[in-house]
Amino acid sequence: MSPQDFKKLAELLRQRSGLVLGEDKAYLAESRLTPVARHWGFNDAAALVGALARKQGKGGDPKLIADVVEAMTTNESFFFRDQKPFDQFRDVMLPHFLNARKQRRHVRIWSAACSSGQEPYSLAMVLKEQGAKVQGWQFDILATDLSREMLQRAETGLYTQFEVQRGLPIQMLAKYFTQDGDRWRISPEIRKMVTFKLHNLLEDCRSLGKFDIVFCRNVLIYFDQQTKARVLGQIAEVLADDGFLVLGGAETVLGISDRFKMMPGQRGLYIHNKADHATASQRG
Numbered sequence: 001m002s003p004q005d006f007k008k009l010a011e012l013l014r015q016r017s018g019l020v021l022g023e024d025k026a027y028l029a030e031s032r033l034t035p036v037a038r039h040w041g042f043n044d045a046a047a048l049v050g051a052l053a054r055k056q057g058k059g060g061d062p063k064l065i066a067d068v069v070e071a072m073t074t075n076e077s078f079f080f081r082d083q084k085p086f087d088q089f090r091d092v093m094l095p096h097f098l099n100a101r102k103q104r105r106h107v108r109i110w111s112a113a114c115s116s117g118q119e120p121y122s123l124a125m126v127l128k129e130q131g132a133k134v135q136g137w138q139f140d141i142l143a144t145d146l147s148r149e150m151l152q153r154a155e156t157g158l159y160t161q162f163e164v165q166r167g168l169p170i171q172m173l174a175k176y177f178t179q180d181g182d183r184w185r186i187s188p189e190i191r192k193m194v195t196f197k198l199h200n201l202l203e204d205c206r207s208l209g210k211f212d213i214v215f216c217r218n219v220l221i222y223f224d225q226q227t228k229a230r231v232l233g234q235i236a237e238v239l240a241d242d243g244f245l246v247l248g249g250a251e252t253v254l255g256i257s258d259r260f261k262m263m264p265g266q267r268g269l270y271i272h273n274k275a276d277h278a279t280a281s282q283r284g
């Protein structure tokens with residue numbers, strides 16, 4: 001692939017998904033785009049990128065562009081990834097809302113960039129484990145991603161042996177999955193707790209409604225500073241005044257957005273800069 005075409009590919013990805021493709025990533029583009037190129041009848045990745053580059057600014061097949069963008073995103077995910085955010089969900093966020101929302105008994109959670117579904121399903125399993133504590137409460141979990149392929153996988157709720165061995169405690173596997181051939185299927189009671197929807201984080205998210213908790217993990221790392229700030233700004237708009245934002249282990253708001261601050265003593269957990277959770281809990 002020529003350096004000029006690679007540059008155009010990088011620009012297309014930045015515009016469509018926020019992904020920053022460094023100059024040293026030509027090999028990655030080649031390997032990830034080769035199957036897309038074959039599928040679309042091109043000789044190789046270079047021919048596909050060349051064709052896209054020639055079309056740039058003049059439209060181009062939106063389905064082909066979507067396939068290219070999806071192929072270039074990193075979809076790695078696993079159940080209870082990093083564990084701590086899920087402990088914080090159970091021990092910090094849930095107790096807060098069980099008090100602060102005791103009138104409404106309704107909590108909305110957004111798993112932004114959910115990939116193949118392990119994150120929202122992990123949250124659903126934590127909720128299920130609460131038993132009588134959450135009886136009579138409504139918890140909505142909305143899980144979104146840019147990738148149609150990942151959403152389809154997530155909706156199907158089928159995981160390989162390798163995927164269920166990464167992070168998922170064995171008791172949870174026994175309780176919430178059934179074997180289906182050489183795969184594991186998530187139980188209908190967990191499946192129905194999550195709604196999946198296509199959403200690009202670069203687009204306005206206000207139509208998704210307001211949220212009490214936003215998990216936006218391991219996606220900002222792929223964006224430049226400006227895009228990170230824009231996405232965090234949008235999340236701030238839809239997060240309840242006493243809401244929580246959870247970022248990935250390698251992500252922070254520091255030096256990027258002044259809309260959030262870290263919750264004291266809770267690494268990775270953010271609240272609105274002006275939030276005062278002590279008083280918010282009293283509201284009911």
Ligand SMILES: C[S@@+](CC[C@H](N)C(=O)[O-])C[C@H]1O[C@@H](n2cnc3c(N)ncnc32)[C@H](O)[C@@H]1O
Pocket residue numbers: 016017018019073074075076077078081112113114115116119144145146147150199200201202216217218219248
């Ligand atoms: C590494 S996965 C993270 C999955 C999960 N949050 C976790 O931490 O395990 C990153 C996901 O972000 C999605 N993604 C990348 N750019 C996006 C964008 N602009 N809008 C929405 N999703 C995006 C990718 O499709 C991918 O599924």
